[in-house]
Amino acid sequence: MSLNHSIGALLVRLAVGSIMVVHGAGKMFSAGPAAMPMTQFTGFLANLGIPAPSVVAWVVALVELVGGLCILVGFLTRFAALAVAINMFVATFLVHLPEGFSDSELTIVLCLVSLALMSIGAGNLSVDETVVDDRSTSMLPIGE
Numbered sequence: 001m002s003l004n005h006s007i008g009a010l011l012v013r014l015a016v017g018s019i020m021v022v023h024g025a026g027k028m029f030s031a032g033p034a035a036m037p038m039t040q041f042t043g044f045l046a047n048l049g050i051p052a053p054s055v056v057a058w059v060v061a062l063v064e065l066v067g068g069l070c071i072l073v074g075f076l077t078r079f080a081a082l083a084v085a086i087n088m089f090v091a092t093f094l095v096h097l098p099e100g101f102s103d104s105e106l107t108i109v110l111c112l113v114s115l116a117l118m119s120i121g122a123g124n125l126s127v128d129e130t131v132v133d134d135r136s137t138s139m140l141p142i143g144e
Contacts, residue, residue, distance in 0.1 A: 001124050009123030010074075016113055017072030019106075020084055024065025027057070048094060063087045071117065074126020078118050085114035 026034035027041050036044075038057055045053035063083045070080035088111035096104035122128040 003124075005120070006123035006125045009117070009120055010125045012113055012117055013071050013074055013077065013122060013126070016081075016084065016110060016117065017068045017070075019110065020064045020068025021072065022068075024061050024063070024068055027061035028065050050094075060087060071114075074122030074128050076132065077122035077126065077128050081114040081117035085111050085118065088114060 022032055023034045026032045026036055027038055029035075030037040038061065041061070042053045042057040045056055050056050064087065067080040067084045067087070070076050071084065088107045092104050092107040092111060096107050
């Protein structure tokens with residue numbers, strides 16, 4: 001893997017991971033620029049008609065926080081990116097797109113960039129490269 005590819009993957013991981021960590025921490029700890037207490041988030045999901053809103057709220061918060069951290073450091077990146085992509089896909093269609101395209105732009109970009117990370121992997125500047133055989137976590141037979 002070239003240095004340019006590794007730097008590109010790192011920059012993408014920093015962008016996606018940092019946004020997801022901020023939003024996950026906002027839900028889990030009611031702190032930061034995206035703070036939304038878990039009870040408020042659970043109520044929001046209940047108002048959308050989501051079944052088991054308490055469980056879904058915790059799953060979403062964990063995917064955002066833990067998935068974001070994994071993406072940031074490049075640990076199990078392909079799996080974390082898949083979880084984030086699914087999270088952002090659902091958020092786009094259930095929450096943001098009904099409010100208009102402008103409200104859904106960020107979640108669309110996060111979903112697509114997460115899918116790209118799932119495809120390319122974390123790059124050489126990652127825990128995956130140092131500790132985990134990234135080829136063993138590859139979900140797509142691209143370039144292998």
